[in-house]
Amino acid sequence: xxxxxxxxxxxxxxxxxxxxxxxxxxxxxxxxxxxxxxxxxxxxxxxxxxxxxxxxxxxxxxxxxxxxxxxxxxxxxxxxxxxxxxxxxxxxxxxxxxxxxxxxxxxxxxxxxxxxxxxxxxxxxxxxxxxxxxxxxxxxxxxxxxxxxxxxxxxxxxxxxxxxxxxxxxxxxxxxxxxxxxxxxxxxxxxxxxxxxxxxxxxxxxxxxxxxxxxxxxxxxxxxxxxxxxxxxxxxxxxxxxxxxxxxxxxxxxxxxxxxxxxxxxxxxxxxxxxxxxxxxxxxxxxxxxxxxxxxxxxxxxxxxxxxxxxxxxxxxxxxxxxxxxxxxxxxxxxxxxxxxxxxxxxxxxxxxxxxxxxxxxxxxxxxxxxxxxxxxxxxxxxxxxxxxxxxxxxxxxxxxxxxxxxxxxxxxxxxxxxxxxxxxxxxxxxxxxxxxxxxxxxxxxxxxxxxxxxxxxxxxxxxxxxxxxxxxxxxxxxxxxxxxxxxxxxxxxxxxxxxxxxxxxxxxxxxxxxxxxxxxxxxxxxxxxxxxxxxxxxxxxxxxxxxxxxxxxxxxxxxxxxxxxxxxxxxxxxxxxxxxxxxxxxxxxxxxxxxxxxxxxxxxxxxxxxxxxxxxxxxxxxxxxxxxxxxxxxxxxxxxxxxxxxxxxxxxxxxxxxxxxxxxxxxxxxxxxxxxxxxxxxxxxxxxxxxxxxxxxxxxxxxxxxxxxxxxxxxxxxxxxxxxxxxxxxxxxxxxxxxxxxxxxxxxxxxxxxxxxxxxxxxxxxxxxxxxxxx
Numbered sequence: 001x002x003x004x005x006x007x008x009x010x011x012x013x014x015x016x017x018x019x020x021x022x023x024x025x026x027x028x029x030x031x032x033x034x035x036x037x038x039x040x041x042x043x044x045x046x047x048x049x050x051x052x053x054x055x056x057x058x059x060x061x062x063x064x065x066x067x068x069x070x071x072x073x074x075x076x077x078x079x080x081x082x083x084x085x086x087x088x089x090x091x092x093x094x095x096x097x098x099x100x101x102x103x104x105x106x107x108x109x110x111x112x113x114x115x116x117x118x119x120x121x122x123x124x125x126x127x128x129x130x131x132x133x134x135x136x137x138x139x140x141x142x143x144x145x146x147x148x149x150x151x152x153x154x155x156x157x158x159x160x161x162x163x164x165x166x167x168x169x170x171x172x173x174x175x176x177x178x179x180x181x182x183x184x185x186x187x188x189x190x191x192x193x194x195x196x197x198x199x200x201x202x203x204x205x206x207x208x209x210x211x212x213x214x215x216x217x218x219x220x221x222x223x224x225x226x227x228x229x230x231x232x233x234x235x236x237x238x239x240x241x242x243x244x245x246x247x248x249x250x251x252x253x254x255x256x257x258x259x260x261x262x263x264x265x266x267x268x269x270x271x272x273x274x275x276x277x278x279x280x281x282x283x284x285x286x287x288x289x290x291x292x293x294x295x296x297x298x299x300x301x302x303x304x305x306x307x308x309x310x311x312x313x314x315x316x317x318x319x320x321x322x323x324x325x326x327x328x329x330x331x332x333x334x335x336x337x338x339x340x341x342x343x344x345x346x347x348x349x350x351x352x353x354x355x356x357x358x359x360x361x362x363x364x365x366x367x368x369x370x371x372x373x374x375x376x377x378x379x380x381x382x383x384x385x386x387x388x389x390x391x392x393x394x395x396x397x398x399x400x401x402x403x404x405x406x407x408x409x410x411x412x413x414x415x416x417x418x419x420x421x422x423x424x425x426x427x428x429x430x431x432x433x434x435x436x437x438x439x440x441x442x443x444x445x446x447x448x449x450x451x452x453x454x455x456x457x458x459x460x461x462x463x464x465x466x467x468x469x470x471x472x473x474x475x476x477x478x479x480x481x482x483x484x485x486x487x488x489x490x491x492x493x494x495x496x497x498x499x500x501x502x503x504x505x506x507x508x509x510x511x512x513x514x515x516x517x518x519x520x521x522x523x524x525x526x527x528x529x530x531x532x533x534x535x536x537x538x539x540x541x542x543x544x545x546x547x548x549x550x551x552x553x554x555x556x557x558x559x560x561x562x563x564x565x566x567x568x569x570x571x572x573x574x575x576x577x578x579x580x581x582x583x584x585x586x587x588x589x590x591x592x593x594x595x596x597x598x599x600x601x602x603x604x605x606x607x608x609x610x611x612x613x614x615x616x617x618x619x620x621x622x623x624x625x626x627x628x629x630x631x632x633x634x635x636x637x638x639x640x641x642x643x644x645x646x647x648x649x650x651x652x653x654x655x656x657x658x659x660x661x662x663x664x665x666x667x668x669x670x671x672x673x674x675x676x677x678x679x680x681x682x683x684x685x686x687x688x689x690x691x692x693x694x695x696x697x698x699x700x701x702x703x704x705x706x707x708x709x710x711x712x713x714x715x716x717x718x719x720x721x722x723x724x725x726x727x728x729x730x731x732x733x734x735x736x737x738x739x740x741x742x743x744x745x746x747x748x749x750x751x752x753x754x755x756x757x758x759x760x761x762x763x764x765x766x767x768x769x770x771x772x773x774x775x776x
Contacts, residue, residue, distance in 0.1 A: 057107045058099075093119045093599065119635060131161035144170045204274070210239060214246055215266075219274040220289045222308065224252065224264040231296035232289045275349055287313045304344065311350045316358055326368060331480075333520045333556040335372055342369045359396035363389040367404045374411055376560050377598030382412050403432035403441050407448070414452050415600075417640035419677050422452050443472035443481055447488055454492035456677045459717050462492050483512030483521055491528055495680070498719065499532050499756055506532075520561065523552035527565050534572055535720075536757050542572055563592035563601055567608065579616045583609055603632035603641055610648055614655065623652050640681070643672035647685050654692050662692050683712040683721055687728040699736035706732040723752035727765055734772055743772040 097119050100106060110116055118124050132140065137159070138152040146152060151173075159165040207215055217232040218224045226243045230236050239245065246252060251267040266274070278286045294309035307322055322344060329337035345354065345365035354362050370385035390405035392398075410425035426449045433442030450465030466489050473481030490505030506525045513521030530545035546569050553562040570585040586605045593601030607629040613622035626649050633641030650665035666689040673681035686709035693702035706729035713721035730745030746769040753762035 055105050057109060059109045060111070092116050093597075097122055121635060132163060132166065133161060137161050137166055140166060141170055146170060146173065203270075204277070210237070211242065211245060213237075214242055215249070216274055216278060217289060218246060218252070218264075219266045219271045219278075220286065220293060220309075220312075222265070222305065224266060228293065228296055232292050234292060272348070279349075291315075304341065308344050308347075308350070311344060311354065314353055314357060316354070316361065319361065331516070331518055333518075333558055335376070335557075338372060339369065342372075355392070359392050360398035360401050363392040363396070363398055363401040363405065366392070367401065367408055370405075370408050374408060374415070376596050377415075377593065377601055378596065379412050379415060379600065381597075382408060386412070399432050399436040400438045400441065403429045403436065403438060403445070406432065407441055407445055410445075411448055414448060414455070416636075416638060417455075417676055417678070419452050419456055423449065426452065439472050439476050440478065440481075443469045443476070443478070446472065447481070447485060451488050451492070454488075454495060456679070459492065463489075466492075479512055480516055480518060480521075483509045483516070483518070486512065487521065487525060487528075490525070494528060494532055494535075495718070499536060503529055503532050519552050519556050520558055523549045523556075523558070523561055523565075526552070527561070527568055530565075531568050531571075534568070534575065537760050539572060539576060543569075546572065559592045559596050560598065560601070563589040563598075563605075566592070567605065570608065570612070574612060574615060579612050582612045586612065599632065600636055600638060600641070603629050603636065603638070606632065607641070607644060607648065610652075614648070614652055619652055619656055623649065626652065639672065639676050640678060643669055643676065643678065643681055643685075646672055647681065647688065650685070650692070651688055654688070654695070659692055659696050663689060663696070666692060679712050679716045680718075680721065683709050683716065683725060686712065687725060690728050690732050694732060694735040697735075699732065702732035703729070703736055719752050719756055720758070723749045723756070723758075723761070723765075726752070727761075727768065730765075730768055730772070734768075739772045743769055746772060 096108065100108065100122065134153075134156045137156045140163075141147075141152045141155060146155070155166060155169055159169060204212055204216065213233060214229060214237055217229050220232055221228050224246070229243070229246075247254075247264055251270040253265055253267060254263070265271075275286070290309045290313040294306050294313065294315070297303075297305040297309065303321060303325065307318055307325075310316070310318055322341065326338055326341045329335075329341060342365050345351065345362060346369065351362055366385050366389035370382045370389065373379075373382035373385060386405045386408045390402060390409070393401035393405055406425050406429035410422045410429060413419075413422035413425055426445050430442055430445035430449065433439070433445055446465045446469035450462045450469060453459070453462035453465055466485050470482060470485045473479075473485060486505050486509035490502045490509060493499075493502035493505060506529050510522050510525035510529075513519075513525065526545045526549035530542045530549060533539075533542035533545060546565055550562060550565045550569070553559075553565055566585045566589040570582040570589070573579075573581040573585060586609045590602050590605040593599075593605065606625050610622045610625035610629065613619070613625060626645050630642055630645035630649075633645060646665050646669035650662045650669060653659075653662035653665060666685050669685040670682055670689065673679075673685055686705050690702045690705035690709065693699070693705060706725065709725040710722065710729055713725040716722075726745045726749035730742045730749065733739075733745055734742035746765050750762050750765035750769065753759075753765055
């Protein structure tokens, strides 16, 4: 891939360090191995920021190679799952929109074999390049050193100007030193047949016969080793230099995969073509060779490679070992290993065979991959995988896998605050679990139904769902599931202000997780506990819990958890009077969210940074952050995010004295929260709007709004919400001149804060009571 900036009619002004032109088309990774992606990306961004981009055109060639860089993600990113830090996603969804917004008049041209899906709002026109004309084909071949007219004409007759096949045929001719007569013979073989049907066969036929079997045997292996090839062939080739001859071919490359040492690999295009050809022409031979490879790797103690070759041959007798491998990786929070295990099923050559014989297993693997994407906050990826799994499960009538896919889609909807949709999907999943006697997924469905009910402030229903989930988990002996029930219950109790009970539930969860060695669960429980201590004003205990959680997240490489923990720590720094430290932590959290493609997390940290700026009194910049977050939430279709932006925008306008605008913004926030069933947001927006009415000297409206906030808080069953709403009501009553009623409201709020152990707000309520008494 090469990024170049030019002005019309002028030469290049930037030839960025992000120049990944690998030279030969048969070795697209040749120059990538030594590159550090993050440094290159920063260098490109720095170059583009400092350049005058008006009237310029940025060309990005071979955009599909953006995705080749993903192969390096797990060496350079310092944690996180394979495919989580996709530069292709970063380029299309963050870099391009930012670049176009910042550079008026800039034109961007992307060229490649694969379509790059641009973010909504980016205006673009797509053009499909047609096959070359004969003159264009001749010019390309001449540029590759093929200048004989007869050769050029024969290539055009064979490939009909298709750039990909012309390029491959050109490379093959160069590798094997073909001449014009070879092409005439090739035409006879290929007459009236598409290139993909004959090119692999011809490619193999041009390899010397004594080396051909070696190349095909090597193509059955994901990693080419001398002993493995010998095992597949079941004999040692007679040529003593056979391995050196094999690795001398340009389509055999030395590269690193995952965290292992560098090893030899057949180029993916060549390997795919050979496997496809062999599967169509000699399927029994291919199956036998995969069986030999499985036996070899079994003796070598490499379970993953053994499973891969067994699955390739259609043998699923070791499916239990595959499940065990994934469970072990998942419990250890090793998402790289988990995704690698999943790929043993979802890789093309395995998936195509298993779709005919074991579609339920393929669907299951896709739901596992979707689950990891959900955990990492890559919601679009989670939806894509879950929908694929759902389609396969329904076509194959695999009810359990259909339920699991619906469960994940329900969890995604919950994460996006689409609570009505989530409730419907989770309810449908639970019904299917009942029909198929699937206790495990039924328990998980009830667990998440409880979480949805808690977010809808229906805590009676939430408690019922948690109880059903706990009973089902106990029935299956699933201690991890029991821990998850305690954790969800604890977060629900925290939401309603029952902090002591919440902390106890979280301690029960942490105890279960510690006993199982589930460090991620322990970290999550500690993070929630740290937030509770902060709410109670116990800063030291809060910091201790959050620091321990942060250490665990970093130890296991969970960047999503680390980002959430840094966000909690930013609140702590703000409460300690260090807003600069709070903003620094939020910047770090945003970078972590961005590194795993979690755009919602980035938007959330932008909005939280706006709150810090309000605290510092930097209101113009705060409003800019709110607007930026609102735009991001709009692209992500996050109604909750947009509602929170309206709320904070109203608060900022109130502080600046723009009271009519503040009132409008807060009224819209009230409506937005009510529409999505978010009682907590509606209560906060009503309270803030009541304060604006006090400032506008409309005491009657202020009291009505505050009473509505009290009513919503009562519905929520949250003592913390009720305490805050009573203070807001007291303020409104005092503005109306009703000091006795104000004292009663402030007194009720103070008692609730005292009961909850929230000393700072209890003291403020007491101060307001004294003020009301002075008015009397």
